[in-house]
Amino acid sequence: MKKHIGSTIALILGILFFVTGLTQPTSNVDFFRSGIFVTFGALAYRSAKKRILGEVTTSLLRKVLELVAIAIIVALFLLPNDLLNIMSYRPVEYIIIPLWAIVPYIIIVLKRKIGEGASKDDDI
Secondary structure (H helix, E strand, O other): OHHHHHHHHHHHHHHHHHHHHHHOOOOOOOHHHHHHHHHHHHHHHHHHHHHHHOOOOOOHHHHHHHHHHHHHHHHHHHOOOOHHHHHHHOHHHHHHHHHHHHHHHHHHHHHHHHHHHHHHHHHO
């Protein structure tokens, strides 16, 4: 459990944001969208980390589901027509949270790729 404490916290926060967005849809803060960003980001990251640590088997389905979660985040991010305007007055919800959801996944996947490259070179 200690290996996944960060993603567990993010997952709980994402679910809380999501539920808050459902119960307060007229709030000035878009908790619903933020909840989706954080929840799907945490799920994709956690899945990738488990694959890398060897806790689960790497399968095509797992990789596809991770990419679907990231694609949902990107699609939801790009959905508003006036994205630049929204980003200027709501940067936490439309810049920081989406980056917080995607960047760790990219880092762990790239870390894995670099690690694989280094181990293959060492074998030669």
